[in-house]
Amino acid sequence: MTRVLRALLGLLAPLLALVAAFVITSLVLISAGDPVGEVWSEILQVPETRNVANIVNQACVLYLSGLAVAVAFRMNLFNIGVDGQYRIAAFVGAVVAGEAWLPGYLNTALAIVCAMAVGALWAGIAGVLRATRGVSEVISTIMLNFISTSVVAYLLREAAVREEGSNTIGTKEIPEGSRIGPIPLAAADSGPTAEIYGFVVLAVLAGVAYWFVMSRTRFGFDLRATGQSTTAAVASGINVRRMTIITMMLSGAVAGLVGLPILFGEAYSYGSTFQSGLGFAGIAIALLGRNNPVGIALAALLFAFLEEQSNPLQILVGVSPEIVAITQGVIVLTVVISYEVVRRFLTRREQSRVAKAERPADPAGPADPAPTQDQEARA
Amino acid sequence: MTETSSTAPGDPSTPLAVRLRGIGKRFPGVIANDDVNIDVRRGTIHAVVGENGAGKSTLMKILYGVQPPDSGTIEIGGSQVKLSSPADAIKAGVGMVFQHFMLADNLTVLENVVLGAEKQHGIGRKARAEVRRISDAYGLGVDPDALVEDLGVGARQRVEILKVLFRGARTIILDEPTAVLVPQEVDELFGNLRELKKEGLAVLFISHKLDEVLSVADEITVIRRGTTVRTVVPADVTSRQLAELMVGSELPSPGISEKATSTRVQLAVTGLTLHDAAGRALLDDVTFEIRRGEILGIAGVEGNGQAELVEAVMGMRPGATGSIVLTDQDLAPMSTLRRREAGIGYIPEDRHRHGLLLDSPLWENRVLGHQSRPPSASGRLIKRGAARADTQRIIDAYDVRTPGTDVPARALSGGNQQKLIVGREMSGDPILLIAAHPTRGVDVGAQAAIWNHIREARADGLSVLLISADLDELIGLSDRIEVVLRGRLVGEFDPSDVTPEQLGSAMTGAGSAA
Ligand SMILES: Nc1ncnc2c1ncn2[C@@H]1O[C@H](COP(=O)(O)OP(=O)(O)OP(=O)(O)O)[C@@H](O)[C@H]1O
Numbered sequence: 001m002t003r004v005l006r007a008l009l010g011l012l013a014p015l016l017a018l019v020a021a022f023v024i025t026s027l028v029l030i031s032a033g034d035p036v037g038e039v040w041s042e043i044l045q046v047p048e049t050r051n052v053a054n055i056v057n058q059a060c061v062l063y064l065s066g067l068a069v070a071v072a073f074r075m076n077l078f079n080i081g082v083d084g085q086y087r088i089a090a091f092v093g094a095v096v097a098g099e100a101w102l103p104g105y106l107n108t109a110l111a112i113v114c115a116m117a118v119g120a121l122w123a124g125i126a127g128v129l130r131a132t133r134g135v136s137e138v139i140s141t142i143m144l145n146f147i148s149t150s151v152v153a154y155l156l157r158e159a160a161v162r163e164e165g166s167n168t169i170g171t172k173e174i175p176e177g178s179r180i181g182p183i184p185l186a187a188a189d190s191g192p193t194a195e196i197y198g199f200v201v202l203a204v205l206a207g208v209a210y211w212f213v214m215s216r217t218r219f220g221f222d223l224r225a226t227g228q229s230t231t232a233a234v235a236s237g238i239n240v241r242r243m244t245i246i247t248m249m250l251s252g253a254v255a256g257l258v259g260l261p262i263l264f265g266e267a268y269s270y271g272s273t274f275q276s277g278l279g280f281a282g283i284a285i286a287l288l289g290r291n292n293p294v295g296i297a298l299a300a301l302l303f304a305f306l307e308e309q310s311n312p313l314q315i316l317v318g319v320s321p322e323i324v325a326i327t328q329g330v331i332v333l334t335v336v337i338s339y340e341v342v343r344r345f346l347t348r349r350e351q352s353r354v355a356k357a358e359r360p361a362d363p364a365g366p367a368d369p370a371p372t373q374d375q376e377a378r379a
Numbered sequence: 380m381t382e383t384s385s386t387a388p389g390d391p392s393t394p395l396a397v398r399l400r401g402i403g404k405r406f407p408g409v410i411a412n413d414d415v416n417i418d419v420r421r422g423t424i425h426a427v428v429g430e431n432g433a434g435k436s437t438l439m440k441i442l443y444g445v446q447p448p449d450s451g452t453i454e455i456g457g458s459q460v461k462l463s464s465p466a467d468a469i470k471a472g473v474g475m476v477f478q479h480f481m482l483a484d485n486l487t488v489l490e491n492v493v494l495g496a497e498k499q500h501g502i503g504r505k506a507r508a509e510v511r512r513i514s515d516a517y518g519l520g521v522d523p524d525a526l527v528e529d530l531g532v533g534a535r536q537r538v539e540i541l542k543v544l545f546r547g548a549r550t551i552i553l554d555e556p557t558a559v560l561v562p563q564e565v566d567e568l569f570g571n572l573r574e575l576k577k578e579g580l581a582v583l584f585i586s587h588k589l590d591e592v593l594s595v596a597d598e599i600t601v602i603r604r605g606t607t608v609r610t611v612v613p614a615d616v617t618s619r620q621l622a623e624l625m626v627g628s629e630l631p632s633p634g635i636s637e638k639a640t641s642t643r644v645q646l647a648v649t650g651l652t653l654h655d656a657a658g659r660a661l662l663d664d665v666t667f668e669i670r671r672g673e674i675l676g677i678a679g680v681e682g683n684g685q686a687e688l689v690e691a692v693m694g695m696r697p698g699a700t701g702s703i704v705l706t707d708q709d710l711a712p713m714s715t716l717r718r719r720e721a722g723i724g725y726i727p728e729d730r731h732r733h734g735l736l737l738d739s740p741l742w743e744n745r746v747l748g749h750q751s752r753p754p755s756a757s758g759r760l761i762k763r764g765a766a767r768a769d770t771q772r773i774i775d776a777y778d779v780r781t782p783g784t785d786v787p788a789r790a791l792s793g794g795n796q797q798k799l800i801v802g803r804e805m806s807g808d809p810i811l812l813i814a815a816h817p818t819r820g821v822d823v824g825a826q827a828a829i830w831n832h833i834r835e836a837r838a839d840g841l842s843v844l845l846i847s848a849d850l851d852e853l854i855g856l857s858d859r860i861e862v863v864l865r866g867r868l869v870g871e872f873d874p875s876d877v878t879p880e881q882l883g884s885a886m887t888g889a890g891s892a893a
């Protein structure tokens with residue numbers, strides 16, 4: 001009973017943030033003299049099937065990015081390097097898949113494993129620096145992003161084949177048998193059918209694995225305990241250095257997945273035009289989703305929705321689609337505040353309930369297991 | 380130690396420093412304060428006593444503006460005030476010294492005192508003069524230019540008091556100030572408090588040590604389950620009567636269990652040595668044995684190597700040399716986790732830093748340190764159900780006052796947090812318990828209960844390395860006492876014929892060791 005209400009109130013916080021973001025974005029639009037009504041009616045219209053597919057696909061990618069960031073967040077580590085990690089990993093995955101040493105899906109599996117391994121190693125550098133030298137992972141992962149950019153650009157030129165009739169370069173195309181087939185999306189209104197990445201299934205599995213590892217395993221317990229209090233973790237027998245390195249590597253391994261839906265479902269090779277910047281969106285999404293696997297999924301869908309729906313703004317109403325970047329930013333900021341507001345409200349409600357019951361014995365604590373507040377403390 | 384106070388405490392003509400009426404405060408599932416009424420007169424020391432979780436700290440936080448009350452009024456110096464932050468309280472002349480000191484180690488005393496109060500006396504010569512003046516006026520003996528990290532616990536506490544006075548407080552709240560002090564320091568502190576009271580300040584302090592309360596307080600208010608039960612003067616009560624007022628019933632008399640010390644050595648520490656970065660010896664050739672079913676007490680002024688000794692045995696201090704053997708197993712190559720698995724329970728000195736995940740539910744705190752063992756884990760998985768059930772067992776066995784196993788550890792009162800930790804570390808039948816101040820912050824009843832638990836386990840063969848600032852605890856519980864001074868064991872005592880005074884002088888190196 002209270003549990004249901006609590007869950008509903010949990011949704012209240014992000015909702016509050018959305019409203020605030022709506023208001024602030026509108027104010028920006030008004031002050032710039034843009035047509036507020038048209039912008040919103042364009043963004044908030046029900047997406048067509050084709051757009052739904054695009055939203056799901058983009059959300060899949062953002063989801064993996066959010067998960068990667070969340071893994072580190074849970075241990076109070078700030079992995080800003082997801083961006084560099086996924087690009088170098090996707091590149092290596094593309095090379096391996098393109099070489100096709102193994103047949104069919106074995107080739108796919110090998111490429112995925114290689115990509116995750118490269119992501120893990122790349123992030124592991126920051127983990128080792130932090131564990132052995134005390135270098136802040138924030139600094140080192142930013143540096144590693146730059147290095148990753150250069151390394152990938154250099155290697156691309158070495159390994160690349162020129163695409164026919166264009167001057168973009170890319171890795172060898174993945175053979176048909178190793179691509180991950182799309183899932184057709186049935187159109188409700190008998191319009192054209194659209195397809196979503198088959199990789200979405202893997203993303204869902206990654207989410208389930210994240211939930212299971214974090215809340216059900218000893219490793220997850222150690223990770224969260226270390227994130228909350230290093231000193232208590234040490235006293236309880238956790239090897240904090242080891243955890244730091246492993247967690248960074250795990251975060252990097254998940255980051256290694258970020259580019260793969262695009263690689264195996266759409267691009268089939270890694271080229272100079274491969275989508276970038278996905279790692280930074282992951283930070284915002286992990287924050288918005290409060291490191292909760294379902295929350296991150298919702299946040300990813302929301303971000304993907306805003307991006308997709310804002311695409312035609314320039315053509316239709318003459319407003320730059322970048323306006324949703326403002327909306328997204330405001331959402332992340334306000335959600336932190338509104339979570340606090342809702343938490344206070346809950347406490348107050350609980351207090352008056354206790355006051356009515358007037359007897360001190362009720363197993364209702366203020367903290368449900370899922371949401372933690374460690375990021376704000378850090379930020 | 381007793382002293383007739385100059386102000387008549389019961390004298391209604393003495394003006395009131397603080398008057399609390401009908402204070403109420405609720406937390407989820409808990410009524411922390413309910414209709415609390417207290418009058419604190421100027422120039423008096425007013426003690427607040429009560430069981431763990433009675434609501435003492437909550438009340439003090441309300442008076443210091445940390446938490447707003449749900450109901451009731453606060454009057455300070457005769458006028459009603461609304462305190463919505465500590466800044467308001469300071470403005471109204473109320474200051475508080477928390478049990479966990481809030482000093483920056485790498486700054487000097489002066490810098491610490493001035494930090495955040497730059498407006499009062501600046502940060503330069505004037506501030507230094509003011510610090511000197513306050514220190515001299517109340518006999519605090521604080522050197523403004525000393526580095527805080529070089530100060531002992533007692534001195535740090537005096538710096539905290541000075542900080543509060545510097546900000547112009549006329550009413551000073553101290554939450555369990557004596558829990559961390561050895562007897563000599565307690566006497567010094569009480570000397571300081573009497574100076575404050577002579578100058579007309581009011582002192583409010585919380586303590587679980589009823590003898591101390593009776594010796595220093597002018598008035599004592601008893602809180603039971605969130606409500607003020609009675610305010611008494613020390614002359615009218617004994618400590619036993621006080622305890623019964625706190626509990627609301629007669630105290631059970633402590634059980635006695637016979638010793639079962641065997642000849643088998645359970646823990647053998649030989650030549651344990653540890654140096655700090657500057658090469659100073661923190662532990663210097665420490666050698667001792669604890670036999671099966673034996674409690675070895677370590678007496679010493681805080682900061683003489685106790686913490687280092689404990690951490691070395693737990694494997695939390697790299698760089699320690701010498702051998703540590705637990706029933707034939709050499710601990711040297713073992714990680715902290717392996718040592719715990721080998722049967723070491725560990726009650727840390729600082730429960731917030733080393734003992735708890737404050738924002739995690741109690742059942743997760745039950746798992747902490749036992750991640751690899753049943754009942755909280757099997758294989759690589761955490762067993763939530765079993766962990767919850769076992770947390771409930773601890774809650775029942777150790778009388779932890781909590782609304783349930785899912786509340787965060789932060790929501791428990793200090794003493795109840797301690798009880799939970801003791802219960803956890805006694806779980807899983809340890810063969811060696813390293814207990815640093817095991818009853819710090821717990822009330823007299825719970826203290827007796829914890830001692831009983833430890834004695835019972837000793838009868839079954841538990842060995843205990845006991846570190847405590849409470850000499851009564853050391854003498855009452857130990858089978859043997861070693862005194863530690865500057866990292867060396869300087870003398871062994873038999874608790875059956877040693878007085879706290881003898882121990883005290885050995886601890887400071889004044890007496891010659893037996
Ligand atoms: N922030 C909080 N959230 C929820 N409950 C709380 C909180 N702070 C205190 N409580 C509850 O209020 C009650 C009173 O706590 P308080 O800390 O005032 O006790 P206390 O008298 O100081 O006990 P102790 O002697 O153990 O320090 C306890 O039951 C505690 O669990």
Ligand SMILES: [Mg+2]
Binds near residue numbers: 435436437792
């Ligand atoms: Mg308290």
